Amino acid sequence: MNPSITPRVPLFHSGDQVDSAPPQAPQPFRLPPTFGIPNTGPLVSGSLLRSLTVTLPRPPVSEPANAGSSGVWPSIRAAPGGQTSSFHSLLATWRRDSGVTYPGLPSGGFTHTTPPSAPGKPPTDVQKDTSTSLHSVKDRIPATLNPPTCVALPNSLPHPPTDGNNRSVSWPIAPAFPALTQTAPQPVAPTFPAPAADKLPAPPEPVERNEKEEADSEPEIEYEVETILDRELRNGQPYYLIKWKGYAETDNTWEPLECLNCPDLLREFLAQRSAKAGTKSGKRKTKAKPTLSALSMTALPTLPSQPSRESSVREATGASPAASTAPKAVKPALVKTVKVVTADASDKAIRPKAAGVRKAHRATRPPPQRRHALHRGLEAIMAAPLKPNIQAFLALVRNAQGPPISVVNDVDDEGPPTDFTYVDHLIYTAGVPQPDRDALCGCQCPRGCAREFPGRCACRHQDGDEFPYDHNGRVVIEPGYLIVECNSKCACGPECPNRVVQRGMQVKLEIFKTPHKGWGVRAKQTIPKGTFISEYAGEILTFAESLRRGEEYDNIGRTYLFNIDHETADDEDPEYTVDAYHYGNVTHFFNHSCEPNLAVYPVLIDHPHVALHRLAFFATRAIAKGEELTFDYHTDRTGVDAESDGGTGDGVSSVSNDSKLTLQLKCMCGAKKCRGALHAV
Numbered sequence: 001m002n003p004s005i006t007p008r009v010p011l012f013h014s015g016d017q018v019d020s021a022p023p024q025a026p027q028p029f030r031l032p033p034t035f036g037i038p039n040t041g042p043l044v045s046g047s048l049l050r051s052l053t054v055t056l057p058r059p060p061v062s063e064p065a066n067a068g069s070s071g072v073w074p075s076i077r078a079a080p081g082g083q084t085s086s087f088h089s090l091l092a093t094w095r096r097d098s099g100v101t102y103p104g105l106p107s108g109g110f111t112h113t114t115p116p117s118a119p120g121k122p123p124t125d126v127q128k129d130t131s132t133s134l135h136s137v138k139d140r141i142p143a144t145l146n147p148p149t150c151v152a153l154p155n156s157l158p159h160p161p162t163d164g165n166n167r168s169v170s171w172p173i174a175p176a177f178p179a180l181t182q183t184a185p186q187p188v189a190p191t192f193p194a195p196a197a198d199k200l201p202a203p204p205e206p207v208e209r210n211e212k213e214e215a216d217s218e219p220e221i222e223y224e225v226e227t228i229l230d231r232e233l234r235n236g237q238p239y240y241l242i243k244w245k246g247y248a249e250t251d252n253t254w255e256p257l258e259c260l261n262c263p264d265l266l267r268e269f270l271a272q273r274s275a276k277a278g279t280k281s282g283k284r285k286t287k288a289k290p291t292l293s294a295l296s297m298t299a300l301p302t303l304p305s306q307p308s309r310e311s312s313v314r315e316a317t318g319a320s321p322a323a324s325t326a327p328k329a330v331k332p333a334l335v336k337t338v339k340v341v342t343a344d345a346s347d348k349a350i351r352p353k354a355a356g357v358r359k360a361h362r363a364t365r366p367p368p369q370r371r372h373a374l375h376r377g378l379e380a381i382m383a384a385p386l387k388p389n390i391q392a393f394l395a396l397v398r399n400a401q402g403p404p405i406s407v408v409n410d411v412d413d414e415g416p417p418t419d420f421t422y423v424d425h426l427i428y429t430a431g432v433p434q435p436d437r438d439a440l441c442g443c444q445c446p447r448g449c450a451r452e453f454p455g456r457c458a459c460r461h462q463d464g465d466e467f468p469y470d471h472n473g474r475v476v477i478e479p480g481y482l483i484v485e486c487n488s489k490c491a492c493g494p495e496c497p498n499r500v501v502q503r504g505m506q507v508k509l510e511i512f513k514t515p516h517k518g519w520g521v522r523a524k525q526t527i528p529k530g531t532f533i534s535e536y537a538g539e540i541l542t543f544a545e546s547l548r549r550g551e552e553y554d555n556i557g558r559t560y561l562f563n564i565d566h567e568t569a570d571d572e573d574p575e576y577t578v579d580a581y582h583y584g585n586v587t588h589f590f591n592h593s594c595e596p597n598l599a600v601y602p603v604l605i606d607h608p609h610v611a612l613h614r615l616a617f618f619a620t621r622a623i624a625k626g627e628e629l630t631f632d633y634h635t636d637r638t639g640v641d642a643e644s645d646g647g648t649g650d651g652v653s654s655v656s657n658d659s660k661l662t663l664q665l666k667c668m669c670g671a672k673k674c675r676g677a678l679h680a681v
């Protein structure tokens with residue numbers, strides 16, 4: 001799968017958002033894979049060997065939940081001291097003010113709350129969770145509910161800035177979707193042929209760099225490698241002659257090893273080369289001379305952080321046969337001036353112009369001698385066959401949505417869990433209501449739900465009015481608050497900035513074997529704070545079924561159960577639980593840390609019933625490449641560290657506060673503030 005080349009969803013052209021366009025009727029659009037939830041029917045449980053119980057935070061006040069709403073709208077709870085007003089009066093105000101008819105509204109029972117404190121702040125007087133769950137996401141107190149007039153946006157949408165040559169470089173309203181909003185810089189060499197329209201390189205991924213780098217560097221662009229034609233050493237460093245997919249032979253370029261991200265092709269090339277060397281020993285290859293046009297696209301050297309590990313080279317190549325046969329190379333920033341560079345160009349000559357990038361990569365580059373040794377090691381690894389356990393794991397994650405997931409095991413020979421099937425969606429098991437899309441309510445913002453005009457989007461009014469995402473698609477509301485994303489009934493299209501979780505995972509991750517916690521997951525790129533990571537996928541069970549399975553899982557001290565209890569009062573059991581033991585995605589492998597870097601948010605997308613909201617992991621701080629991704633199994637509130645919220649109780653609750661916590665599972669997170677035990681059973 002190659003999201004940077006083939007968008008997963010049809011994209012609306014930004015030009016659609018013209019000022020004078022009349023309001024349009026909601027248009028049907030194809031949803032990304034994660035949007036659709038296939039009905040897989042009841043599942044047959046296999047042997048149950050592990051368990052994890054994770055609980056969402058509960059609402060601050062045990063107000064009766066949405067009585068009489070037929071489960072159509074999510075109930076919004078009153079905060080302590082907050083005022084409620086009936087849905088009927090709101091609806092009357094809304095209809096009076098907007099004239100908008102809103103299909104599928106409940107007949108009654110919907111209440112909203114005016115919070116006693118500033119919007120966006122979590123409640124401070126939450127009670128402690130006494131369940132056996134590991135994690136909770138706290139209910140959100142909605143902000144003031146303005147009449148949700150969903151009308152066309154005014155003629156003030158920002159226009160894309162230009163780079164001085166009248167080329168659009170970004171569209172500030174929704175840079176979270178760069179395929180739509182960002183124009184790749186073009187090489188200025190007059191001889192450089194433009195690729196066919198359908199072969200245009202996709203823009204960079206939104207979370208490839210840290211914010212400092214983003215600010216002062218050129219965007220990194222990925223191009224697809226068609227074939228590797230040749231290899232030669234330049235100053236002892238291997239370079240490969242690349243035929244780019246969609247480009248003519250005259251555009252072939254020589255690229256250093258670290259710029260290539262096509263392990264299958266490399267392996268194939270090296271195998272063929274060594275076979276040839278066996279038959280034609282002694283015959284030297286002629287050095288190919290790069291052409292001017294080929295060199296007008298220069299490469300940004302990025303040495304893999306751990307080049308001696310399998311992680312650098314062993315990647316699943318995605319779901320589609322196309323992806324597996326045509327891996328891609330990291331073909332970074334295009335340089336805007338033509339440089340005449342000879343075949344033995346030094347590193348310096350081929351570096352991009354952006355000062356920030358140059359500095360960043362200089363810092364990570366080892367001295368030349370060491371670099372050459374690393375390259376030789378890397379090539380040797382590539383030429384070697386994969387270990388069977390890694391092969392099996394890569395086969396398991398091959399169909400994962402999003403960027404390819406790599407797998408590393410430097411600890412032992414363990415392979416993937418044998419009783420686990422990789423799925424990126426939720427599976428509705430017996431007794432769990434499927435999403436009823438007819439009962440969904442959508443907003444009527446035909447030109448997108450702009451963050452600048454939250455009061456105009458009906459979806460925002462289910463969610464306290466605050467727009468959950470910034471212009472980069474990063475979450476800005478506090479952990480534990482409900483996110484209501486736009487859905488298939490909304491008039492806005494898939495480019496709407498209020499659709500982040502439903503677009504699926506965009507970050508590069510690696511599953512790796514830890515010494516003491518089983519498998520874990522780490523970042524293969526820097527991840528800015530607020531970035532959506534992935535959704536907790538698996539089977540949705542009734543609570544009764546989760547109890548039954550939980551007992552079995554507890555016996556082996558492993559837990560994969562995550563309660564959906566955002567709406568559940570402290571003294572109640574949740575209605576449903578997600579079980580990722582047998583079915584799940586990369587989040588199945590997320591370990592616990594007492595000082596985590598992820599938080600779980602409840603997200604409502606395509607299910608009208610808040611008791612069946614989804615669970616989305618977001619980065620709570622900037623995460624470095626190579627850092628393990630963890631969340632706090634015992635965060636029964638918001639995922640915010642207890643001390644960072646002033647000890648108000650909105651963050652991590654203490655182990656000692658939960659009578660059911662045991663020291664059965666020793667925590668191996670290694671954090672300075674490790675509490676010593678996992679809230680596992």
Ligand SMILES: C[S@@+](CC[C@H](N)C(=O)[O-])C[C@H]1O[C@@H](n2cnc3c(N)ncnc32)[C@H](O)[C@@H]1O
Pocket residue numbers: 051052516517518519520557558559560588589590591592593665666667668669678680
């Ligand atoms: C959701 S699974 C995480 C993935 C798991 N490591 C695996 O290999 O499948 C939860 C289990 O991982 C282990 N685990 C997670 N975090 C841990 C930690 N900080 N210390 C010790 N064990 C941990 C425990 O066995 C726990 O029940």
